[in-house]
Amino acid sequence: MIPGDVLKHIQENNDNRVKELIDFLSIPSVSASKASTGDMRRAAEWLLEETELLGFKGTIVETPGHPVVYAELCPYSDAPTLLIYGHYDVQPPDPLDEWHSRPFDPVIQNNAIYARGATDDKGQLFTHLNALEAILAVKGQLPLNVKLVFEGEEEVGSDNFEHFVLGHREDLKADFLIVSDGEKYAKDLPAICYGLRGLVYMQLEITGPRFDIHSGLYGGAVANPAHALTWILRSLRDDRGKVLIPGFYDGVRDLAQWERKEMASLPFDEAEMKKYLDVPQLVPEEGYTAQESMRARPTLDVNGIWGGYQGEGSKTIIPATAGAKVSMRLVPDQNPDTVMEQFESYVRSIAPEGVHVRIIRHHGAEPLIVERQSPAMAVAEKAIEYGFDRKPVLIREGGSIGAVMTMKKHLGIDDIILAGWGDPDDGLHSPNEHFSLENLYRGTLASAALIYGLAQVKKTK
């Protein structure tokens, strides 16, 4: 699907490009950490320089949070326009002591690059830069107009991305959108994702006595914030995965029979997953398979919890405060704002006496479903088969990419290709995240094939 000389260039230039990626991965661009502001800027500048070297006209757009990098190479008035989205921010690397190498000191081991962000999303984003570099190096021009947008707040909810998109509607106008921020279905089975879950991320802070107090002197008469917290958290979900917040399921579109059937036909080795995660068993939602529960059903998870004495030995106190981070994954047609309100009013209604409850809204993202029958989707299937030597499956994914929903809504782009190159065991959001050199290479091929393929699709508007 791609010219022989471009393929040859990708093959021969691979080692240099790996070095470039390692350079990019060395920047600790952790968007959640206030201490990383300088590194976030460095990562944005790194991308700007990279795109300018390719011949793109780039700019760093400020936001109230971390900046967005925007670059374009759009010489044609009669060719379609492709928008490629990626994010240069990464998840916090902790727990640090579980990493075998340092998260921002990338190493190559077992034919993979180990670093925070290796797959999510610096490595995947980089495959598209690779493809563009090869085409431009060999041909001197692209077969269609290309716009690049790389944000720095994907891992913290893309709070400022919507405002950026609204302010740059004309710049961002495009026919197709490619996002490589997911993963393949399995190591040997590429996938195109046509559905994403949405997200609502909340924080609870329970306050009791104004300092930690002696549990002997006061225990029995003073409400314990840690206990109050467990009461609330426990009341949010039952032990079979059902969320107990009134109205939570109101917007949920039932899974269609054909979709359940298709999902059931995908290879899924439960024993393998249990072994990989080292869990005694999977606990899907009652009435649904594990696949359905992970990919297409709404959930609620405690992402963090704290309060009182966490040190060694014992300390006999009633803690002054306790807190938790709680996220909910949403499916069509749940609305993040509605769910946030349902969450708040339910928590207030069940909050135990004797403590104060503060509820913080971190962020929300709408769930997404993309049309599966389209010329662009047909091109994507072929391009990915070219890159990975296997026809991709069409799947829904459990993660959330709020920015995609934002672009669909405000830019009116319906031809969205969500296709990740990573493997399911790459350790996204976990210690020892890595991206295999093979996926880096194959992802680059797939990206180049997508670029050539989409250039042939008739413009839709």
Next chain:
Amino acid sequence: MIPGDVLKHIQENNDNRVKELIDFLSIPSVSASKASTGDMRRAAEWLLEETELLGFKGTIVETPGHPVVYAELCPYSDAPTLLIYGHYDVQPPDPLDEWHSRPFDPVIQNNAIYARGATDDKGQLFTHLNALEAILAVKGQLPLNVKLVFEGEEEVGSDNFEHFVLGHREDLKADFLIVSDGEKYAKDLPAICYGLRGLVYMQLEITGPRFDIHSGLYGGAVANPAHALTWILRSLRDDRGKVLIPGFYDGVRDLAQWERKEMASLPFDEAEMKKYLDVPQLVPEEGYTAQESMRARPTLDVNGIWGGYQGEGSKTIIPATAGAKVSMRLVPDQNPDTVMEQFESYVRSIAPEGVHVRIIRHHGAEPLIVERQSPAMAVAEKAIEYGFDRKPVLIREGGSIGAVMTMKKHLGIDDIILAGWGDPDDGLHSPNEHFSLENLYRGTLASAALIYGLAQVKKTK
């Protein structure tokens, strides 16, 4: 109750003694911290030197944990013997940022010494050394035999103290036992404590996936250890203070009517306590007053809880592990070993699927009731009235001093005087712990009066 020249010495020597105490408080003898081993030793040596300067014959007795300091001055074969117990270890000082001064850099402010251990128990222990110092300085001899025992593991459950006592039964033999490790009933109302709650301290560790995993990719099908933890903790106690562990109340001796009446007659300002703690309301056990719930009813408290992401912003993970420290206060005739077993078997029975639960036993202490009608108790009432200018009330306290139960059981000492000199708002186990200079002085007077008074009580054995 004490000779005029001894009183005069106490008054005139007060400033010097305050300096001595500050020296003692500067040693960060935190028994719960493994890093404090050297400081624990220094504190023990400080005490040994102090008692030897008084003319006692002292020794540091090794244990598998922190050492015990034992000293005696027993010249008489025909006088009764008084054993004085104290502990030189202190609670961990955290949360450090809530201290106005450094916890191991004692300062005098508002006529009080601020430091971790100022009251609990270094300051109170020190009043007895003060009294002994005064009597010996002025008279050259004590009116009865005195034995001193200072342990270093009270705040971590006195695990090695029982073994020490069993190995030193003859050394420790005594007629009376004085323990000043509590507090007055109120600022202007001294108290003698005739009952203590026991303690069982447990830790739960829940393990799920072998590392933190992406809540989008896996949420819905993989059990969340933090959620499992809240499920377990929530099931341990209801929202009205009732412990839900089967059999937990089996050993509980009902409060007698006279005891409830007496407790109700004690001054208690609920509004004042709410204001001091800054809590919206007290939440006593259903069917009991706040006083009864804090002093004479068994309880269960979460002392600490942790798991997953505790940093700023958001991280979308299912945590690999979560844990909690849970303590239960026991009343007569509950047995710590029985309660530990009930706790373990209940937790195992309610543990959710998909996670591993590890239960760690930290320590236990038996509850205690002391005979209120005895010549020693009569002396104690007078001595404390002498020191504090007010007749003490007899109360039960909510805290636990496992060592007292151990000495009662193995040394056969029934005349136990539990009387603390601190105020209820001294901040025991909390930031900004302090001990007023007035209580230091009055406690010294009360101790001297106890020594002279008990010397007149006929030996019971």
